Amino acid sequence: MQIQEQKKSVGFETFFKYTVLFLGMSLAIFSVFFIQGKTFIWQNDGFHQHYPFFREYLTILRNFFQTGQWQSWDWNIGLGADTLVSYGYYVVGDPFVYLALLFPKGSEEFAFHVVMLVRIWCVGASFLFYARKMNLSHRGALMGSLMYAFSHPVIYNVVRHPFFIHPMIFFPLLCLGIEKVFKKESGIFFTLMVAISAASNFYFFYMLTWMVLLYALVRYFSLEKGKSWKSFLKWFAYFVGLYLIGLLIASGIFIPLVYGFINASRSPGSPPISLFVYPLRYYGLLVINSLTPGTIFWTIGGLSIVSIFSLPFLIRHRKQRAGLFWTLVALGVMLLFPIFGSFMNGMSGPYNRFSFIVPFYMALATIYFMENIQDLTNSDVTWIRRLMIAYSVLYISATLITNDYILYLTPVILGWAIYGAVNYTQNNKLAKVSFQRILTVFVLLNMTANAIIFYAPFGKNAVSGTENYGTIDDTYSKVFNGVEQNLPTDSQYRIGVTSHNNHVRNQYAYINKPGTNSYASLTNGAVAEFAQFLEASSYQIIQPLRNGIDDRRIVNQSLGVKYILTERKYADYLPSDYTINPELSVVDSDMIVAETENEAPFAYVETNGLSHAEAQKLHPVQREQLLTDAVILEDDSKANLATPAEFSELDIYEGQWREAEHIRGQENLSLNEPMEITVDEANSQITLTFDRPEELIGQEAFIYFENIEFTPPKASFGKDTSTAYRLKVDYNNQSKGVLQSDRYTFSSYFKRENILIHLNEVEEAEDALTVTFQNAGDYSFENVSVVSRPFDEEQATHEAQIKKEHALEIDSFTDEQIEGSVEVSEEGMLVTNIPYTKGWQAYVDGQKVPAEKVNIGFVGVPISAGEHTIEFVYQTPFLKVGVAMSIFGLIALAGYELIYRRYLQKSSE
Known part of the structure; x- marks a missing residue:
């Protein structure tokens, strides 16, 4: 991919002009937010995760610098959680977040936006650093940096996921590190970039690893043609060593986060779709979105139309730029088949988030086209014209269908203008330097237009999905008024x-x-x-x-x-x-x-226990009752507790389903038996009539749908078949719905085998319960039942009082340490509300004892009869090990670089 050195190379002037153009384009693009009074903070994940975690992490950092005390655990995250793990996915390894410490407390929202602009600038700047190493021309690098910095993966993630921009900064710098090694320079830069990438976000680090491997292999075989396999293995071993040392350096953050990920609720499992073909709609949008801002399965398009012009030229000169050509071919193939998306997504759903890499290579292809415009042939111009005609037909058709003139006609107009400049230059009527300047201007206009069309109300109106500026902190702090x-x-x-x-x-x-x-x-x-x-x-x-x-x-x-x-x-x-x-x-x-x-x-201390395996056999309502009657022990627990004498029986009710309009197959159906129906229209309702509704009075009632299977109606040609459905139940002044997400929502999809809906305590006899099927399709239930348990206020108070009599008397309670005392008359299990993690260590009478998982998800400690002092202490799992590995990595880097490089250079002579 190395391009012949030009007369004017990348230097200070390039960075200066890039910065000036960056500021101008940013002013034009992001003025949309200023005019609308909007933020970069998305109303979904931005509001609920990215900004609040950004703000809270700054609070933790400021407290650390003031007191020297690091907050490892926070009781205000869910039931309590590790701060490094909770915030590590977003902000801990984000080097840009620390810039926000330069802003005073209370200005976090403003700092969030400044940091975002710095990120975007760094995307283009990293490309320029790479371009300088590759001896690309000043004009080519300037144009490429603008294409890269304002590519749609960046623009899209400004309002979606800020940290998704980071790999676009790191990848050119990782490639730069590879180039330095190939040129017999130091490998330290590559190692440090590996460390920064790994610490920043392990999810994208996984993708970067494979993309960097592809880059290094292509570059090696481009540079070292004819070298032996022995030579290849030496180079490969050297890079692997540098990579592993980089990973060691990052271990202080990387290892605890990997532990947190492995033990997180997000378990990918195998994707619920075919890994060999996407829905037909995907392939159509893949083409449509290539030049217009859009995304499907995280394949993000919005390329400059100039980059498409470079393809015929690159294909004809593929022998001279074989590495670039075959890399783009490989990426193209990967975008066609879900199996590659799944692999790059950690063998989960095929989200093509690795497509952030495409603008980098397309920018290089465009630079190659720009710098060698004098080699353009009539055949190349013919193919460019054919591409323009094809895209024109496609986008004009899309315009007629959608009436979205700005979105689809803008690239057509710009494309034909650029084609005119290309044709004019090819006929030797325009100097090469003038053409390069014109092309840069067109790229600037193209990328600016794409971004504005994506954000603005007259385009895709992405700005409407963001929060109003100056409202977020107030909205969060006044959640309960x-x-x-x-x-x-x-x-x-x-x-x-x-x-x-x-x-x-x-x-x-x-x-x-x-x-x-x-x-x-x-x-x-x-x-x-x-x-x-x-x-x-x-x-x-x-x-x-x-x-x-x-x-x-x-x-x-x-x-x-x-x-x-x-x-x-x-x-x-x-x-x-x-x-x-x-x-x-x-x-x-x-x-x-x-x-x-x-x-x-x-x-509190509990003396009755039941194994997890036995508890799993109970009805879910009985399992909940166990939280009152006993403690649920893991199957390998060494605790020797008494088994509860009996389990509370559930009342099971009888009733019939009335015939309903737009629902077929419900004739003569009753509760407590299989149910198979076809819902012809969305939001159709079916009513259940109880035989003896008065028996429900004073009971906590539940409706239970078991072993659910749903088959949606067949979609029309070219459309996706959504497998999502929602059941809504109305009864006892309760209206509750449960959603089964669509199989294509890979980040949140899991199949609900059963649905249990709590209908609360029934105070009046109602004979009718209504179920609304909000999605048409075929529904199959192995059983549908309504069950209840009595609510006895005196019994509930008595059960609670027993727990309080055996409660730990707490003397000290902080984020990472809890101390107290308890006295018990017989052997039992000290059951806590602490979410289970290996980071919590327990001490009984000053002696460390192994903590167990109890009640499925919490910390418990076996305890003998007598009076005891108890202490719980928290430390992030593997943090000390990770920090030690980081220190070792820094030491190892110096020795490895000194010894192995000498060996590599000597063996290459």
Whole structure:
């Protein structure tokens, strides 16, 4: 890929002009946000993850610099979580986040945007550093840097995932490190870039590893033609050594994050689609999106039309630029088959996020075309004209179908203008230097237009999906309208919400109150197992305990949820045993505070136990009851506890399904038997009539759909068949829906085998329950049942009192350390509300004892009869090991570089 050195090479002038043009283009592009009063913060992940994590991490850093104390654990992330793991996926290894420390506290939102602009500038700057090493011309590198910095993967991720931009910065620099090694220069730069990339984000580091390997192999065989395999193996070993040392240097962050990822709730599994062919729609959009801003399966297009012009020229000169040609061919093939997308995505769903690499190579191809315009032949011009005609027909057709004139006609107009300049130059009527300047201007206009069309209301209006500037901190801090400030601060408890408070996600850190929910890409896998064990209908992969855990009383109380905060209109969704506290609620506000006296203590001793395997055999409602009656032990637990005498029996109800319009197959169907129906129209309803509805009064009721199979109607030709469906149930003043996500939403997809919906305590006899099928299709249920358990307030109070009598008396409670004492009359298990992770170490009477996983997802400690002092101490798993490996890596780098390079140079002579 090395291009002949030009008279004017990349230097200070190139960087200066790039910076000036960058500022001008940024002003034109991002003025859309200023005019609209919008931020770069997406209303989904941006609002719920990226910005709040950015802000909270800065708070942790500032506190560290002020006190010297690092906060390893935060009780306000979900049920409590490791800060390095929780924030590491987004911000810990992001070198740009640390620039925000230059801004005063309270200006985080402004700093977030400045940091984003710095990221974008660095994308183009990294390309220029690479271009200088490759002896590309000043004009070619300038044009290429603009194509790369404002390519659609960058523009798209400005408002989607900021850290997705990082690999576009690191890849040219990694390639630069490879070039330095091939030129017999130091390998230190390559190693340090490996370290920075690995520490920044392990997910993209995986992709970068394979892309860098491809680059290095292509470059080696381009530069070292005719060399022996022995020589190749020496070079390969040298690079592997440098790579591994870079990984060692990054281990202080990399190793704990990998541990967190392995033990997170996000378990990819095998993709639920064919790995050999995408839906037909994908291939059409792959072409459509190539020159217009768009994405499908994270294959991001929006290239400059100039880059398409370079392809015929590159194909004809492929022998001179074989490496570049075959790399683009390989990338093209990878985009055609899902198996490559799955492999690059860690063998999960085929999201083609590796396509961020395509603009880099297309920029190089365009530079090659620009610098060798004098070699253009009539045949090349003919093929360029044919491409323009094909794209013109395609985009004009798209314009007629969609009426989106700006989106599809802009590249056509620019393309024909550029074609005119090419044709004019080819006829020797325009000097090469003039052509290069004109081409750069067209690239500038093209990339600016693409970005504005993507953001602006008259285009794809991506700006409408972002938050209003100056509102985010206020929105987060006022999630409960300040009512949480009325709660006591002298005890350990959690606050919860109802099933209708989906907007409450990561706000607990803002209000400094421990809750139950979090929304993060890396969430404790043990907590996810707990939610799945209980078959919580609200469960999602990155939100295991969301939406009040479907208002289930025992789960909330077992987690220490003393207060539930919600809007007054959702008072009917409060779990049994939670009553509105008028003194804590705000009279002139819609927010209310409900309280229970029967929440479980933070830690207590339980003497009854049941193995995980035996507990799994129970109905999910009985499993929830176990949280009151016993402790659930792992199958390999060494604890010797008594088995509960009996399990509470569930009441099972009888009823019939009424015939319903637009639903076939429901005739003569009853509860407690298989059910197979065809729903012809979306939002069709079927009603269940109970035989003896009065028997439900005073019961906590549930409806349970078991072994669900759903087959959607066949889609019309060229359209995807969505496998998503939602069931909504209305009964007892409750309206609750459960979503099965579509199989193509790979990040959040998991198949729901069963759906359990809590209908709360029934106060009045209602004979009808309505199920709404919000999606048409064929539904099959192995069984549909309505079950209940009685709610006895005195019994609930008695059970809670027993736990409190055996509770750990806490003397000291901080983020990473808990101390207390407990006295028990017989052997038992100290059950805590601490989410299970190997980072928590337990000490009984000063002696370290192995902690166990109990109740599926929490920390427990076997304890003997008597009086004991207990201490729990937290340290991020593998952090010390990782830091030691980092230090060793820095030492190893110097010795490896000195010894191996000498050996390599000597053997090459």
